[in-house]
Amino acid sequence: MSYPVDMTVKPDVSAHFDEATNTITYIVKDPASNHCAIIDSVMDIDYAAGRITYDAADALIAEIKDRGLTLDWIIETHVHADHLSAAPYLQSELGGKIGVGEKIMVVQDTFGKVFNEGTEFQRDGSQFDALFKDGDTYMIGEMQAFAMYTPGHTPACMVHVVGDAAFAGDTLFMPDGGSARADFPGGDAGELYDSIMKVLSLPEETRLFMCHDYGPNGRAIQWETTVAEQKANNIHVGGGKTREEFIKFRTERDAQLDMPRLIIPSLQVNMRAGDVPKDRDGNPMLKVPINAL
16 A cells, blocks of 8 residues: 655654553644644553543643644554553543544454443444544644554554654554564464564654653663664564564563553453443443453
């Protein structure tokens, strides 16, 4: 597929790092207007206490209001397994449309079964305002963005490209962090390698923004790199590493990893576009499936 890359457009990118989940959320502003998008927001949860708060989202709201911006889009690069989305809360405060990849339906079907959701849980993506297909374009003010289908970490992952900036979701980490795991239901290490190669076929000067960073080897948290830097130095795929080498490494590595601390609440909330599920009496309630993940 040919993607509508436009390196002449250079969006203003403001990063917000969430220390509790090592997530980076982005406010992406059109340089020609006051319109913006939010990519990969975070809703705070104290899982042990069963308490949800909105400090991270409130910081986004404050910046957008202080800068006099108009929110057009709230983008989810995929159904995250390590943090909860604040999309509905942000939408209630700022407007905008919530968008995700169309393969969300695969994720909803898979985890609808894991969490024993009844027929009232729709598995058609209707909780979201937009379902992106590979190559779909959308506007942030006067600035065109497009979605690139990048399965492997999950079946519904998409990298969003806005001018000279690409937002990688969990497809890639910083060069010294490598790549994300591919062992969740519907994940596939070979597909992840192919998706990474697709991202790295963008122009070498493309700015790449990560969704997570864990400061490997004690370095300071970082979130911005380039296609050229990834191709040269990524510890999992850089320097000409083959697909077969990647699959072998990724499969062996994933077998050693623990489940993400917040996977159970994250999946239930994020497959609903950030809405917390409710019990039959209408109270917010999460389930804990036993031996199902």
